[in-house]
Amino acid sequence: MKTKWLKLALAVLMATAAILFTQTSFAQSAPKEKIAVVVSTLNNPWFVVLGETAKARAIELGYDATIFDSQNDTAKEAANFENIIASGYKAILFNPTDANGSIANVEKAKAAGIPVFCIDREINSTNAATCQMLSDSYAGCVKLGQYFVKTVGKDGEYAELLGIVGDNNTWNRSKGFHSVVDRFPGLKMVAQQSGEFDRAKGLEVMESILQAHPDIKAVFCGNDSMAMGAYQALVAAGKDKQVKVFGFDGADDVVKSIAEGKIVATGMQFPKTMARKSAEFADEYIKGKHDFPQKVPVPVELVTQENVGKYGDYGKKQ
Amino acid sequence: MSRIAASLVAIVIIAVVCWLFPLFYVVPLKTATAEKTAATFNATQFAENFWTNQLLVSLDKAVPAEKLLPAIQSDAAAAKKKFSRSVGLSENYFYFLRGEGKIIFVSDDEISLAITENSTNAEIVLETGLVFGDAVRDGTGLLNANDYANSQDFNDISAALNHIVETRVLPKLREQAKVGAKISFVGCAEVDDEPTDLKPLKVIPIQTEIQ
Numbered sequence: 191m192k193t194k195w196l197k198l199a200l201a202v203l204m205a206t207a208a209i210l211f212t213q214t215s216f217a218q219s220a221p222k223e224k225i226a227v228v229v230s231t232l233n234n235p236w237f238v239v240l241g242e243t244a245k246a247r248a249i250e251l252g253y254d255a256t257i258f259d260s261q262n263d264t265a266k267e268a269a270n271f272e273n274i275i276a277s278g279y280k281a282i283l284f285n286p287t288d289a290n291g292s293i294a295n296v297e298k299a300k301a302a303g304i305p306v307f308c309i310d311r312e313i314n315s316t317n318a319a320t321c322q323m324l325s326d327s328y329a330g331c332v333k334l335g336q337y338f339v340k341t342v343g344k345d346g347e348y349a350e351l352l353g354i355v356g357d358n359n360t361w362n363r364s365k366g367f368h369s370v371v372d373r374f375p376g377l378k379m380v381a382q383q384s385g386e387f388d389r390a391k392g393l394e395v396m397e398s399i400l401q402a403h404p405d406i407k408a409v410f411c412g413n414d415s416m417a418m419g420a421y422q423a424l425v426a427a428g429k430d431k432q433v434k435v436f437g438f439d440g441a442d443d444v445v446k447s448i449a450e451g452k453i454v455a456t457g458m459q460f461p462k463t464m465a466r467k468s469a470e471f472a473d474e475y476i477k478g479k480h481d482f483p484q485k486v487p488v489p490v491e492l493v494t495q496e497n498v499g500k501y502g503d504y505g506k507k508q
Numbered sequence: 509m510s511r512i513a514a515s516l517v518a519i520v521i522i523a524v525v526c527w528l529f530p531l532f533y534v535v536p537l538k539t540a541t542a543e544k545t546a547a548t549f550n551a552t553q554f555a556e557n558f559w560t561n562q563l564l565v566s567l568d569k570a571v572p573a574e575k576l577l578p579a580i581q582s583d584a585a586a587a588k589k590k591f592s593r594s595v596g597l598s599e600n601y602f603y604f605l606r607g608e609g610k611i612i613f614v615s616d617d618e619i620s621l622a623i624t625e626n627s628t629n630a631e632i633v634l635e636t637g638l639v640f641g642d643a644v645r646d647g648t649g650l651l652n653a654n655d656y657a658n659s660q661d662f663n664d665i666s667a668a669l670n671h672i673v674e675t676r677v678l679p680k681l682r683e684q685a686k687v688g689a690k691i692s693f694v695g696c697a698e699v700d701d702e703p704t705d706l707k708p709l710k711v712i713p714i715q716t717e718i719q
Binding site: 289312314315316323324326332335336361362369370373463467483485486487488 | 600642653656660667
């Protein structure tokens with residue numbers, strides 16, 4: 191009798207172990223859900239940090255994550271979206287190339303049931319993306335404009351390097367800056383040209399501006415890549431002590447240049463914060479939460495030679 | 509002959525189709541410009557309507573300074589939680605407040621007020637210089653970024669509201685402010701750096717009255 195009970199207990203134990211083993215094996219072999227990270231360009235270290243951080247956070251949260259580079263080209267971005275939609279991704283963390291041109295791509299993903307979380311750059315629609323996490327570029331450039339007047343003074347000629355003209359960030363930064371600087375009639379903008387958020391283009395545009403306006407006192411650049419390009423042009427022309435350079439982004443090389451007294455100030459965006467938070471929102475969406483605010487502004491902080499010690503590695507030091 | 513007739517019939521058909529479904533319209537330049545302007549968001553007009561029809565009728569929603577200041581004094585974090593509002597992931601926050609006080613100092617850009625009875629310290633500073641930033645737009649909670657597809661429009665509202673403060677509120681205030689006078693005010697304060705922005709609290713005035 192005892193043997194019979196022992197046999198039965200052993201059988202139950204073995205069956206339970208078998209079920210558990212099967213379930214574990216199944217869970218281990220089940221493919222992970224996928225999240226796509228679509229970045230406007232990987233030709234700029236700031237966007238590389240944005241994309242890599244989003245990918246890393248998605249992986250931490252248990253997903254397979256892949257970065258797609260749109261190379262600042264809406265057509266390439268559209269092709270990336272076609273590929274993503276066809277490949278069964280569960281969410282897209284998206285840094286758009288164009289505020290208007292990218293809307294159709296987001297709408298296609300939405301129609302396919304894939305939520306899109308915009309990071310840093312905006313699309314001009316409030317019902318296509320699930321959520322847009324955007325740097326408050328305007329407020330950041332109001333602060334930069336105030337610091338510009340404080341350090342450059344209320345008189346003198348200056349130039350502005352704009353970003354990509356189709357991007358809202360370009361104009362939010364420019365308008366924030368001008369909402370302050372234009373109040374001082376002694377400050378005269380003698381040149382305003384697009385450097386397309388690109389370092390080489392920024393250098394090239396700065397060289398031509400210096401030829402036409404050799405007496406400028408400062409240059410405001412819509413991002414840090416252009417600020418580095420402009421600074422390079424100023425060094426080559428022997429004018430790096432005469433012309434004060436202001437950037438925007440909080441890129442590591444510019445933060446270091448501020449510490450070395452080469453560049454005057456930048457606006458620190460927080461790409462890692464935005465990327466991580468967007469990945470977490472996507473995870474929450476996949477797990478069932480569907481109500482997100484359409485726009486989540488992320489603050490921008492002024493980095494100057496006085497407070498540069500607090501910043502580094504694309505954010506604030508802990 | 510039949511070829512000519514066929515051609516004529518084809519021309520007539522094409523003419524009718526073009527009449528019914530014109531390939532293009534000729535629009536006078538003036539009309540086209542007017543239509544384009546109408547389609548563009550007019551921040552100045554929006555701010556004007558908002559100021560008159562929403563903001564000025566909501567001033568009673570501002571927290572009384574006699575409640576806010578002691579709350580900040582005893583526990584700034586608790587006061588922030590109870591009375592402030594912030595936007596997105598921002599650590600900055602705003603107070604929408606009203607109160608009465610005595611003018612104790614006047615400079616080109618500031619008017620300092622003592623709020624507590626018998627106080628001689630500046631507890632509130634009304635900013636009377638150039639107005640920058642988003643305190644007036646974001647401080648009241650009456651406007652929401654989610655309602656604007658293009659953030660440029662939302663930012664233009666900020667500049668337009670600041671312009672109204674500069675042109676409508678500040679000139680009269682600067683003209684009438686005298687040390688010793690009693691003043692009532694409603695305004696918005698942005699707190700970016702607590703040690704410098706809370707003591708005293710720096711307020712952009714929306715409405716003031718000197719008694």
